[in-house]
Amino acid sequence: MKLHGFPPSPRTWAARAVAAQLGMPLELVLVDLSKGQQHAPDYRAINPTGRAPTLVDGDFVLWETTAIMQYLAGQKPNTLWPDDARVRADIVRWQSWTLAHWEKDSCVPLVFERLVKPILGAGPPDEAVIARALENFARDARILETHLASQPYLVGQALTLADFSVAGPLVYAQQAGMPLADYPKLSEWFARVSALPCWKQTAPQPAAAA
Ligand SMILES: N[C@@H](CCC(=O)N[C@@H](CS)C(=O)NCC(=O)O)C(=O)O
Missing domain, CATH: 3.40.30.10 (Glutaredoxin)
Structure with missing residues (x-):
């Protein structure tokens, strides 16, 4: 493949x-x-x-x-995608939420304005876009913080595709100034997921982002 x-x-x-x-x-x-x-x-x-x-x-x-x-x-x-209708629906729920809200409204605008634009020389960051994205980030990160207070991964007790989908938009959290530190449970979960050997094996070069 x-x-x-x-x-x-x-x-x-x-x-x-x-x-x-x-x-x-x-x-x-x-x-x-x-x-x-x-x-x-x-x-x-x-x-x-x-x-x-x-x-x-x-x-x-x-x-x-x-x-x-x-x-x-x-x-x-x-175990990332167990053959169980409810577990799969739960995974798809988080993947859908990421596509519709977390990635689109909260994380991608911050990465684009603060990281991609300077790399492309595409002009100064749009502060209005950043302010709106930070509001969305707070709205969405609170949901994750509450959910992760009672479990180590997004779906049940084990790592699933949901964790990969929701963690992906955080790859450049530090460079894009996402206020992760305000959310301790979310930060712990992200540290857990990004410490996986598979993430390190495939880690991006920091020279550019898209
Ligand atoms: N919904 C698509 C989005 C794909 C997407 O936007 N990919 C970015 C890179 S992360 C891209 O190709 N950007 C280049 C462009 O839009 O010209 C997916 O999840 O695969």
Whole structure:
């Protein structure tokens, strides 16, 4: 299986970390976002959205990181994606919330304004966007803080895909000035997840972010 992606990107990172955790070989094909390779016609042919990552497994092509994670974890029995309807629904709940709120409203705007813009030379950070994102971050981080007060991982007592999905947007928390320290249980959980050997194996280069 091949993953077309950009190692500094948190989404590429999360998909590769899931494969590493499952012990599945996943060949990386570089799509250098800093060079605009996501818009190249041969890449657009497999991913018309012009975004990374994209998984290619023989003649099966899949984009959207959440779907990629579920596909990888569906290849063999494992505890990241247990064969139990309620546990899977619970995992999908957190993945959906991340896509709709946590990643989109809270984390990505901070990473873009404070980290990506300076790297791209795309002008000064927009302070109004940052202020709104910080409000959203407080709203969402409180939910995680309360939830993680009574359990070590997002779904039950064990690591699942939900943890990879929700932790991914925090990869650049420090560089993007996310106020994680205000949320001790969330910070402990993030330290636990990011200390996994699979995260270290696939860790992004800090030179660029996307
Ligand atoms: N919803 C998509 C988002 C993919 C996405 O936005 N990827 C970023 C990198 S983390 C990207 O390709 N950005 C380049 C661009 O939008 O031109 C997913 O979860 O896979």
